[in-house]
Amino acid sequence: xxxxxxxxxxxxxxxxxxxxxxxxxxxxxxxxxxxxxxxxxxxxxxxxxxxxxxxxxxxxxxxxxxxxxxxxxxxxxxxxxxxxxxxxxxxxxxxxxxxxxxxxxxxxxxxxxxxxxxxxxxxxxxxxxxxxxxxxxxxxxxxxxxxxxxxxxxxxxxxxxxxxxxxxxxxxxxxxxxxxxxxxxxxxxxxxxxxxxxxxxxxxxxxxxxxxxxxxxxxxxxxxxxxxxxxxxxxxxxxxxxxxxxxxxxxxxxxxxxxxxxxxxxxxxxxxxxxxxxxxxxxxxxxxxxxxxxxxxxxxxxxxxxxxxxxxxxxxxxxxxxxxxxxxxxxxxxxxxxxxxxxxxxxxxxxxxxxxxxxxxxxxxxxxxxxxxxxxxxxxxxxxxxxxxxxxxxxx
Ligand SMILES: *Cc1c(COP(=O)(O)O)cnc(C)c1O
Numbered sequence: 001x002x003x004x005x006x007x008x009x010x011x012x013x014x015x016x017x018x019x020x021x022x023x024x025x026x027x028x029x030x031x032x033x034x035x036x037x038x039x040x041x042x043x044x045x046x047x048x049x050x051x052x053x054x055x056x057x058x059x060x061x062x063x064x065x066x067x068x069x070x071x072x073x074x075x076x077x078x079x080x081x082x083x084x085x086x087x088x089x090x091x092x093x094x095x096x097x098x099x100x101x102x103x104x105x106x107x108x109x110x111x112x113x114x115x116x117x118x119x120x121x122x123x124x125x126x127x128x129x130x131x132x133x134x135x136x137x138x139x140x141x142x143x144x145x146x147x148x149x150x151x152x153x154x155x156x157x158x159x160x161x162x163x164x165x166x167x168x169x170x171x172x173x174x175x176x177x178x179x180x181x182x183x184x185x186x187x188x189x190x191x192x193x194x195x196x197x198x199x200x201x202x203x204x205x206x207x208x209x210x211x212x213x214x215x216x217x218x219x220x221x222x223x224x225x226x227x228x229x230x231x232x233x234x235x236x237x238x239x240x241x242x243x244x245x246x247x248x249x250x251x252x253x254x255x256x257x258x259x260x261x262x263x264x265x266x267x268x269x270x271x272x273x274x275x276x277x278x279x280x281x282x283x284x285x286x287x288x289x290x291x292x293x294x295x296x297x298x299x300x301x302x303x304x305x306x307x308x309x310x311x312x313x314x315x316x317x318x319x320x321x322x323x324x325x326x327x328x329x330x331x332x333x334x335x336x337x338x339x340x341x342x343x344x345x346x347x348x349x350x351x352x353x354x355x356x357x358x359x360x361x362x363x364x365x366x367x368x369x370x371x372x373x374x375x376x377x378x379x380x381x382x383x384x385x386x387x388x389x390x391x392x393x394x395x396x
Contacts (some may be wrong), residue, residue, distance in 0.1 A: 002282035004291050009279045010212075010362045016343045017371045022186060022324045022357025023347055025212030025276070034275035035268065043267075050267075059270040060261055064220060066277045067211070070285070071184060071203065072194030073222045079257045080273075081265055084185060084206040084219040086235070088152070089118045090260055091202035091221060093234035095150035095179040096122070096130065098201075098227070102149035103130045106178070108137040110157040115183055119152065122234075137162060141172040148178040155193075156186035156322030159349050161296075161314040163191070163322050166198045174199065185209060188220075190292065190323040190359075192285040195222050210323070210359060211280075213273035221260050228256050237262035279361055291360035293318040296325050299356065299368050303327060306376040313353055326355045333396065335378060337389035344374045348396045 011027040012018055018026055042054040051057050064078035071078075092105065105119050116132065123130040135143045137157065144151055151173040156163050166182060173180040180200040187193050189210030195203045203222040207213035223231065236251045238244045240261040243252075253259035297318055303310055310327040329335050329352060336348040346356040356371070378384055 021359035087204040099149035154183035334389040338384040
């Protein structure tokens with residue numbers, strides 16, 4: 001069994017404490033050489049022949065199986081491509097189609113806005129009187145009535161780290177006859193997930209957060225193999241066709257999960273992701289979860305002891321949260337900027353949260369203590385109270 005952390009697999013800048021792997025994972029050391037080889041020896045040398053010679057066309061399925069292994073999805077049930085927002089749209093349009101007599105899409109007000117925006121766009125496009133109904137996260141299970149066509153929930157809240165019980169919510173959805181869609185953006189590579197055991201119809205997520213695929217890395221979609229054959233894809237691109245190179249004039253969905261492909265796969269990004277996924281070989285998700293709970297517990301305990309101005313904005317019970325911790329502070333933006341200037345990297349989420357991700361692949365308890373040392377200095381000496389920390393950038 002592999003021990004954690006595995007810092008030697010990552011190219012982390014000297015002197016930096018990186019607590020933002022929940023937003024963008026760091027560079028795996030093996031990635032640049034793999035990408036360089038793909039660009040020069042595959043694309044450069046083979047040109048168009050690379051599609052066959054280098055099996056580029058099979059990448060979405062091949063990489064999908066490796067991501068699937070991290071979320072409890074059997075081989076052949078996950079495919080890769082596009083961004084998460086697009087995969088949310090695909091899952092949701094398919095789910096709504098499965099329940100034509102129901103008009104409610106249920107989500108919670110802790111969901112990431114893009115998921116909600118995609119639902120709003122789909123509803124408008126359908127023009128069939130669907131409604132996006134938002135409830136407080138703790139009220140989701142109770143709000144699943146027989147009006148609900150689809151329940152679309154992000155398991156781990158991007159701001160607070162509060163975590164839904166996938167089995168319980170999925171069971172409630174099925175009890176009421178609704179289709180279940182899980183967004184695993186902050187779960188895949190962060191907490192143990194078993195999509196097959198929970199029985200959800202759809203799961204989607206991204207790979208640039210805990211899976212370290214790099215900025216713009218492709219998203220994944222899982223569909224329960226028992227229902228995938230009945231789905232009529234809304235985004236009916238040629239590579240989801242049963243025979244793309246027959247160039248038929250009419251769309252006919254491909255076999256199984258292949259139909260959730262849309263267009264040409266992002267070969268360079270998938271190559272990068274494939275290299276990044278090697279860091280997971282031999283890692284037990286149970287060990288990772290235990291390490292993550294320990295790191296977040298130590299962080300909370302240390303911050304509360306040394307930074308009394310901060311208010312915990314995440315669940316106190318480690319079983320109730322994912323792999324991130326947030327604290328509220330009126331001047332959160334400036335506090336985070338002051339931290340970043342001192343090489344402790346987290347991020348800020350409006351209106352007042354400073355957020356820290358804990359990634360046991362490359363973060364250990366020493367990093368947690370080092371980060372709290374800097375945070376305590378910034379707060380207790382009001383180092384954040386300087387004009388240069390108060391001008392907002394486009395990405396926070
Ligand atoms: C990160 C995240 C996204 C981002 O979507 P992209 O299309 O990849 O930009 C969407 N939804 C959730 C829940 C996220 O956490």
